[in-house]
Amino acid sequence: MAGITTKLLYQSCDTFLQAGLKKKDQINEDQLKLINENSDKGLLSVRWEKTATRNVLKYNVTNMTALSEYVKQTMTQDKYFGIISQFQKILEHCVDIGLPVDNILLSDPKNVFYNVEKQKLYVAYLPLVNNGYKCANTAKFLMKVNKNASFTVTNGAVMQKYNYFLDEYVNNPKNKSGFISPTQLYKMLHDVLMLPDVKEEEKPQPAAAEKAGAAADDDDGDHTILVSRKRVSECPAFLKDENNREIPIDHFPFTIGRRAGNDLALTDKGTVSKVHAVISYENGTFYVEDKESANGTFLNSYAENGERIIKEKISSGDVIYICDIPFVFNVNDTDSATVLVGDKGTDAKKSSQQKANMKKLAYIINSSSKERIPVFVYPFTCAELSGMIVGRDNTKNRHSIFIENISCQSLSVEGDEVDVGDRISVFSGCNFLYHGIGYTFFEES
Incomplete structure (x- = not known):
């Protein structure tokens, strides 16, 4: 995105995202008018100012939050995909009204905004006569959003399929634009989320400039892979990470490590061993066991202050440190989760006692x-x-x-x-x- 600079401006009680272009860039006034007429469809309203050295576009983002920050707040998986679905609809609407998708400013999620009160996503569109910037690397944009997002995982299979979808576009050397069309994104969301089919005439039509595949200069994705399939409420226990994201434990032994085949695969964490630790359930008791990891597993204390464990009993509220990466272990109530072993009444009493003894910081x-x-x-x-x-x-x-x-x-x-x-x-x-x-x-x- 060489030639475009963005920054936030605060004027009176309003906030603006300012995009500075080159002086030679010609503004398409018809597009400018079209953008402002469609601000209710997810396009940020914009005004054009001309300086001695360049063109300046000012997008009104008053009372909005940058998407890069909003997605860091813990939300449900459905809420997260709802945001992605809104983005797909904005792309589709741009195609419908004749605005080239390449002109959407997608270089960084900090330039895309979310109105919390309206629960609505907004993008900045560059109204240019000729666009040499090619800002809409859709695949890299979605990958960056996915990397920063914090949400409760209720279906690991859905997340895995979505990650594979992005990887396929980002790592495809046959297309360096990173473009994902509205139609391709629409089909992916319906396949992944298993939404009901719609009538053929209701489906978005491919844009004339629709391209295939994608590639990336680098991979910005979060490589943490969640293999568990069940919802958290259906599992006997779950882990909660630093961002309060919930990771279901739906079977035992439950393995944690850097290798992709683990139940919780931390493939981008260099301090984590291939098979670092295992959570097990034996005779009504939960355990965490270190698997001779290089940097150790710790319980309820930071690595620099604590002693490495070999195998320890754990209960709801205990903090397991995979080296220096904390996970809070939680036990579900037996009326909402499947108990694998033991008498239901006994386990319910034990679970109640464990909840009473949860260790809050x-x-x-x-x-x-x-x-x-x-x-x-x-x-x-x-x-x-x-x-x-x-x-x-x-x-x-x-x-x-x-x-x-x-x-x-x-x-x-x-x-x-x-x-x-x-x-x-x-x-x-x-x-x-x-x-x-x-x-x-x-x-x-």
């Missing part, structure tokens, strides 16, 4: 509803407090807790405003305001 109380939000792992995010992160810095035997503003437009801690991109230290009993709603942070002793 901290909790956050809503001042109005008095609801408690448990914190089991740092960094911590949740849907109720999207746009902010609670994290912990560790130095030997001391640690400090902080709140970081990722994309929240209104956040203050003990009366001090926390701007987007800033962080502030917090303490047990600390009060903060999130969009005007009061919360109190408490650390477990």
Whole structure:
């Protein structure tokens, strides 16, 4: 995307994404008008300004969040694919009204925006007479979104098929454009999500400039592969990662490691051994066992402070460290999950006791509803407090807790405003305001 620079501008009470072009770039005023007439279809409204050295386009993104930040907040798998489906519909609409898809600014998810209040996705379109930028590398864009996304995995097979779909386009040397047409994306979503078939005349028609295949200069994808198939609620237990993404454990032994064939494959983690650890269920008890890994498995303590385990009993709330990568182990209630071994009544009583003994690091109380939000792992995010992160810095035997503003437009801690991109230290009993709603942070002793 050489020749295009983007930045956020704050003017009065409005926020704009500014795209600077070369002076020689000619603006297509008919397209400019068409974009603003279709702002309700997912195209950011834009105005054109001409300076002495270049053309400038200003897209109104007031009260919106960059997609690159929004997808970091934990959401359901269905919600995530709903966003991808919205993107497909925007591509389709551009084709329908005669706007070349190549002109959509997809170089980085930070240039695509999401309106949380309207639950709607918006893209920036470049209204150019001649476009030499070729911004719409759809495959790399979707790969980057997928890499940053945090969501609860309810169907590992769906995610695996989606990842394979993106890999096929990104790694195809026959086409370097990385273009995925609206029709191809539509078919993939319906195949992966098993949506009901629609009538032929309702399906999007291929664009005249539709291309096949894709390639990439590099692979930006997240290589973590989830092999488990069942929903979390149907499984006896599940893991929760640093982004609160839930990973179902639907059989035992459950293997974790760098090799792709593991039940939880961390193929992009160099500190993880090929088969690093195993979670098992024996005579009504859950265990985690280190498989002679190079960097060790730890329980309820960081690698630099803890002792490597060989095989230990685990219960709901325990934090398993695969080297320095934390996963919170959780046991499901027996009325919603399949119990593999033992008497249902006995296991239900045991599960209830395990839930009562869950080890929280901290909790956050809503001042109005008095609801408690448990914190089991740092960094911590949740849907109720999207746009902010609670994290912990560790130095030997001391640690400090902080709140970081990722994309929240209104956040203050003990009366001090926390701007987007800033962080502030917090303490047990600390009060903060999130969009005007009061919360109190408490650390477990």
